[in-house]
Amino acid sequence: MRENIKATVKNILTAYLELNKHRKTPERFTILDAVYSMDGHFSLEELGDKLTNEYNFPVSRATLYNTLRLLIKLRLVVCHRFQSTTKYEACFDNNSHCHQICTMCGKVTEVKSQGVIDAINKMPTRRFHKDGFTLYVYGICSSCQTKMRRHTAKGNETKKVQKSK
Amino acid sequence: MRENIKATVKNILTAYLELNKHRKTPERFTILDAVYSMDGHFSLEELGDKLTNEYNFPVSRATLYNTLRLLIKLRLVVCHRFQSTTKYEACFDNNSHCHQICTMCGKVTEVKSQGVIDAINKMPTRRFHKDGFTLYVYGICSSCQTKMRRHTAKGNETKKVQKSK
DNA sequence: GTTACTGCAAACGATTTGCAAGTGG
């Protein structure tokens, strides 16, 4: 299953490189394979580690950045910038998903909602050719709701300030 | 109209500061006012410039960052990280909007779609209390579509690579 | 008067860039 996807995205990359007369370097293909072996969100760091440890194929930071940029351009990867960190994600055949982000603790959860997907696809655009979306829904997760209730119950002179430490 | 909103958000800020025993500094209120005087997206830079030039009230970078973080926490401001730049936006009573982003030229357009808003509000969540969303729809804008058609028509050995200069 | 807030400058971390060496076509 996943191997199917890997083969498909590899073909997309190959086609693009040939069409545009770019080089088919082992780095590019190995990085693509590694990306499609990661589960969910990952950082550049983690990708580099996987390449070094599991693939025995260390790649420089610069090349990681270059290749990720290429894959993003090809829409084989999406990039999220949460709070402080940047996370990447393989996105072929998964262009369309929603992230629930808790504004208290920063926890990110993925959700799928066909209703939302349909509504976005139906959304009228003036000659704009849609081919994917990212949705971030902000709010308070259940455990933070509980914390807040407990906190307010205690009286509100507590100094719950910026730093949550 | 806009003055109404300004008054409302000012009250929200005041209430928060009093409740949490934080100080009501002129910086905080002036920054809030400036934020709600900006049109659409703005950068930290632009906000600082407005404060300096139009308000005659220069504020340090550190304070801008601190205050924006506070306003984001209060959901009076949202922060977008596009490609390379970070943009902020006043968002009271405007929690819900969609951005169309062209993956070729990077142009960002705002769109409003009641269908999408409804679908997201109806989206089921497991005890997650939603209070706003941001939607990024990726695709190709009309002028880039035209460019591409012209480009492919000319023959595809042209080296249209990374740098668009 | 106390303590939080501000401004400054230094520190920091993530990303980009310049250049020499390597390698795909």
Next chain:
DNA sequence: CCACTTGCAAATCGTTTGCAGTAAC
């Protein structure tokens, strides 16, 4: 063999932090 890619290290950029002075309460 040419020039695109890579790797390295230095440069750059946005953001955070530490500290001393200032002002809110």
